[in-house]
Amino acid sequence: MSQSMKAILKMDSRPGLVQKKDIPMPQITAPDDVLIKVKATAICGTDLAIYNSSKSLMHRMANAFPVITGHEFCGHVVAFGSGVSHLKEGEYVSAEMHIVCGQCYNCRHGNGHVCLNTVIKGVDGDGCFAEYVKVPASNIVLLDSSIPYEIAAYMDALGNAVHTVNSVEIAARRVAILGCGSIGLMAIAVARHCGAEEILATDTNDKYLEMAKAMGADRIFNVRNSNEHQEFIEAARSDSARQGVDVVLEISGNPSALADALSVVRMGGDISLLGLPNTNIQIDVADDIIFKGINIHGIIGRRMFDTWYRMIAYIKSGLREKLMQLVTHTFSLEDFQQGFDIKNRGEAIKVVFYPNG
Amino acid sequence: MSQSMKAILKMDSRPGLVQKKDIPMPQITAPDDVLIKVKATAICGTDLAIYNSSKSLMHRMANAFPVITGHEFCGHVVAFGSGVSHLKEGEYVSAEMHIVCGQCYNCRHGNGHVCLNTVIKGVDGDGCFAEYVKVPASNIVLLDSSIPYEIAAYMDALGNAVHTVNSVEIAARRVAILGCGSIGLMAIAVARHCGAEEILATDTNDKYLEMAKAMGADRIFNVRNSNEHQEFIEAARSDSARQGVDVVLEISGNPSALADALSVVRMGGDISLLGLPNTNIQIDVADDIIFKGINIHGIIGRRMFDTWYRMIAYIKSGLREKLMQLVTHTFSLEDFQQGFDIKNRGEAIKVVFYPNG
């Protein structure tokens, strides 16, 4: 293999990304290093925020520039360090790009997703928008050959959806999913796959809502329209024995969606929050949390590695076709600009790049 | 037994309560009615708010006036309806005063504490500040004769504490308990009894904090003092492997305590909320809930009847002496005014009345 490679980098805090063709290939230096030839990689919401130089991310990444971006991918193992005995060259893999310490209280309780010392590849260090990426062996996940590259390219995002859906009991539950961007759409498909009784989906984009139907939503509501918003509230409360939905998955980050969540969840129900509001939220804690006896769950990352095993299981047992529908655009990595443009225009769901042709 | 009795009533929305001596004794009318001669009854925070005519309670009770107040008590069964076969005259009992429908989704899942149709005796209908009280048979709880009347008088409040503590795993957990009023103090004793690793307690009243020590708090902090407040934050975060406490029990209702809760809970930790803020709370949902991956639990009432069995178990297996310490004042029911006065001055923890001398 050649010793330099092409990659897409964030050079500094100015908007946009830059392609370079002479980036040194990562080298195996530590005993647990694994080098992977990237087959496919996808744009995540965080990548778009990096592209657009969101303030909080630019602050976080200030000391990391220049950095290879991207953290969703699949590929094949090409080399590994002396301490790796459970992998073989050529194996088809993806990887968890949250690198965790393994030593803190949470890591030692099987809760690496809330490690106190997480480093995220593609944000805090070099990621996978490149021909090759290096990852610690313990973060590698073996994939089943039946999983298409285009789905395997975005398992990090799918993992957010699976983690959110499976953060609460979902079978036989009435579920409201707020936000039908790519992760919300995946969440609909996963909730349906896991036996949800009824799925109500909201968004402000009709195209996404159409896709929500295809993913398995029973009813869709464009909540930009105040009538439809009211219909959503009424539909959620229409079950007279519950007077609300059992579960709300808030994946939009929209403050008004969070208000909806508190409004439509039944007494004793669950709200799982994945969407990041960019402002503080006012909450009537007494009436909306305590008197209703509800539970609110903050969702971050993916369970290591329960979420990954779940993803593989769900894809193998029926989700593959739906998930393929979410891949609306594919490009060579060299055409990354087109991918980000179309994503910025809200026309795409998942955009996949092929870094090695 | 005589056909009229004395009782303490809220006549209308004006502050204070009124004693009457000619209230008709409750009569057994339904097959599942149980009549209890009240041995001891206690003032709860809600009773104090009714006495002081809190706006939200006056609004709720508008159609109930005049109403016999009080909802914490113990006593002996004196009569029951034709449908009651599991009780005997003279049995020592207390009762859950949340009357639930038994038919809604939550009731039929063993979650009566979040019944959609709860009616609270002593608020929405006649309560136990009286010589006799009538309760549905299914709400009666048999007590062990080893439980002193003075503790049995306040099991409703103790149940709030037990429900809050046992809403999360507590053994081997570092716990912060915010608010050392009577329920907070009980929560400290219960958390200690259930194997908490370390208990940090906060309040703004030094007398209550002294009692917190007696209940088993490892460290106490008067958070009105900004230095002590800072010490509390640092103590909570001092465990380097966790960088926070595992569990926060928020029992003060103070908005700044809720901010503390979000600040000191470790990543992946739990916050249970029992204290009722009287204003909306601003929350940084992204940083304080989602990125930390925490769980927030609204706590209402008592689990029916898991919480009641737990209370009896805890009292029998070691909590009795601590709980007796919390009964700082006792009066004849006729002297109810003194009880409310002392409670309003913040000088009492639990005030117990004896309605039948």
Added chain:
Amino acid sequence: MSQSMKAILKMDSRPGLVQKKDIPMPQITAPDDVLIKVKATAICGTDLAIYNSSKSLMHRMANAFPVITGHEFCGHVVAFGSGVSHLKEGEYVSAEMHIVCGQCYNCRHGNGHVCLNTVIKGVDGDGCFAEYVKVPASNIVLLDSSIPYEIAAYMDALGNAVHTVNSVEIAARRVAILGCGSIGLMAIAVARHCGAEEILATDTNDKYLEMAKAMGADRIFNVRNSNEHQEFIEAARSDSARQGVDVVLEISGNPSALADALSVVRMGGDISLLGLPNTNIQIDVADDIIFKGINIHGIIGRRMFDTWYRMIAYIKSGLREKLMQLVTHTFSLEDFQQGFDIKNRGEAIKVVFYPNG
């Protein structure tokens, strides 16, 4: 309505059942009585055992004879007692036929399925192989009009399947279901509906195994054939990362199936037992339970009423067509003899009777 009705009774411990046409209709006597006109009712395994005068059942029922048999049904409310306010005449209902005390520790913890004082209608007292049946109001379950009578007729059995499947985490799990009689077949459909990764099904009857495929089993094994039995063991262990299945649902009652369960479950896995062996089982507790760190769950009845809500949810959200396939024979109640004959010959899955034509 007429004052006498036809019904199918067990008169004494001799094999067979008897039809009577002059049985007095049940009368509303208690405030919570509900009288239901039976639309459809189905033969359960217990009914067959009663028909065949199984020794243990004859022992249990000795003091109940003569008794109207049958405990799976649906119908419409025709009358109710003075204490019933949440039902209307004509409503479409089924009922839990385990009558529980509501007062024991288990009932008061939401675990009525393990009530210490359960009485089973159709076994210990009159059941539903009749034109009318009387049930306490708290046991009634409202049905959705979209549920066909033929499925609603056997919700008691479906509830056993749902209780068994949902006794453990099932989404993303590799599941072995041992025994493909009617409840085993339902369990396959439910496990598939709830997101199982892979379902391996065993039986000794090829016709049932064909139906297992239709219900969603990925692989079927006729374990009477020793080669296929070996293939089953190997298939269960073929996942190298787990070396066994995550979950075994034992629904056959066959001692050799229980041995298989212990053999194929992975370390740390779960076995749920519903099938009743008619002999003691020898177990290598050290090697097969303790060193493997597994959990074994005894399953009885249906969760009250979580299981019932789940059934309705699953039927409404996709299980209807599969469940209709299981109704292989329908008869007028007058032709009950044909139904039992065909069931005894192992030719039927679910046999449904229509008591009112």
Added chain:
Amino acid sequence: MSQSMKAILKMDSRPGLVQKKDIPMPQITAPDDVLIKVKATAICGTDLAIYNSSKSLMHRMANAFPVITGHEFCGHVVAFGSGVSHLKEGEYVSAEMHIVCGQCYNCRHGNGHVCLNTVIKGVDGDGCFAEYVKVPASNIVLLDSSIPYEIAAYMDALGNAVHTVNSVEIAARRVAILGCGSIGLMAIAVARHCGAEEILATDTNDKYLEMAKAMGADRIFNVRNSNEHQEFIEAARSDSARQGVDVVLEISGNPSALADALSVVRMGGDISLLGLPNTNIQIDVADDIIFKGINIHGIIGRRMFDTWYRMIAYIKSGLREKLMQLVTHTFSLEDFQQGFDIKNRGEAIKVVFYPNG
């Protein structure tokens, strides 16, 4: 430090152990190796079985001889490999001696205690009956300086007790603990510490039963005496609302104790099994598991590392004094023979050795 050390070895399958003084000190060879100077180490039941050449252990260890025995210890870090960054020389530590693969399904779900590829130091490879022991860094557990060496010496065994007790809800539960050898005694202390309502303890050795009282058992029963055995059964069932205990912890391995477990557990209760029967057990699965709706849990090892954190928490928050009482004998490692003799005679509870004087 000197390059050879003294250690206690099993040379072959003949009974007894042998002391050697010229064993090469373990060397740091892998990046994650940690070398510990052993301060104190204790005899576990497995060590005794190795000493006595139990058949199954001799079979397992056939390829390991000669091997340094012992797997319970504490000590101080003296050296570590290049990959270890979170430890310092001199730190006070113990270690989990089950070395797990980190790659199998169970390890990757936070369930290393049921790793498919566990290797046990002191059984399958060199252990800690020596001046020094080498352990992988990920197995090291930092100890609090407040924990006495004598307790820290036996945390492996204490971990078995904690894992067993905390395998089920224990606060407010009526618990029967069968077997009052050292682990059973620890389990009593832990169950009391975690809020058990009532603890019934059985054994056949009066001295152990006396200690059971000291650990916190409410009632003790010498079940060798048939009257006391009957009293135990009656005491367990005496709670009329439950008709049994909520939880049985079977720590004796005695087949008749397992029969007792099934007999005294209430409907819907839990049995956790740690004691290893040396023969198959006959179980009436239908009556004793399924109709009772109970759960049975096989317990192996310690949760990694939840159990370890719990141990430290419990010792710090009140268990220290009780646990010190269990250390009945201490010896220099050179006098190991005395320790094994006294242990073989049933006169000791925990026997601690000091390998470095």
